[in-house]
Amino acid sequence: MSPADLKLAAATPVRPTVAFSPGIRRSMQANLPRDTRPEIALRSALHREGLRFRKHYRPIKGLRCEVDIAFPRAGLAVYLDGCFWHSCPIHGSLPMTNRDWWKWKLDTTKVRDKRNNAALRAAGWWVLRAWEHESVEQIAERVRTALRRRAIFVRSC
Numbered sequence: 759m760s761p762a763d764l765k766l767a768a769a770t771p772v773r774p775t776v777a778f779s780p781g782i783r784r785s786m787q788a789n790l791p792r793d794t795r796p797e798i799a800l801r802s803a804l805h806r807e808g809l810r811f812r813k814h815y816r817p818i819k820g821l822r823c824e825v826d827i828a829f830p831r832a833g834l835a836v837y838l839d840g841c842f843w844h845s846c847p848i849h850g851s852l853p854m855t856n857r858d859w860w861k862w863k864l865d866t867t868k869v870r871d872k873r874n875n876a877a878l879r880a881a882g883w884w885v886l887r888a889w890e891h892e893s894v895e896q897i898a899e900r901v902r903t904a905l906r907r908r909a910i911f912v913r914s915c
């Protein structure tokens with residue numbers, strides 16, 4: 759276990775024991791959704807502007823930290839967080855059924871997001887997190903600005 763993983767293990771909420779039917783268990787244990795519609799829309803917008811990036815990129819060896827949209831040369835990590843899965847302050851909610859389990863699941867995601875931010879920053883990356891409720895144009899503008907600043911920052915180092 760890396761130090762980051764140990765920290766995560768210490769901070770991770772305790773998983774409640776809930777009895778699910780096997781089918782429900784499978785779907786609930788699945789990883790967070792990838793390639794969501796907003797993510798695809800953002801990627802095509804960035805691509806149209808001539809920006810080149812890697813998707814589902816793991817910049818840190820040995821750490822399960824996947825960046826939605828990564829600009830490895832600029833060292834910029836972009837996340838597009840789903841409002842439900844990442845507990846958006848405006849649209850986040852806790853399902854009524856299996857509440858304890860969902861609370862655990864969503865809390866665990868929050869802890870992992872924080873750990874990934876910290877691990878990336880420690881490795882010299884800049885982290886940009888956007889919500890899926892933001893407009894694609896707005897996010898693309900934030901990405902462009904970050905890339906410009908990052909280029910200046912990298913040159914001055």
Ligand SMILES: [Zn+2]
Binds near residue numbers: 847849891
């Ligand atoms: Zn939201």
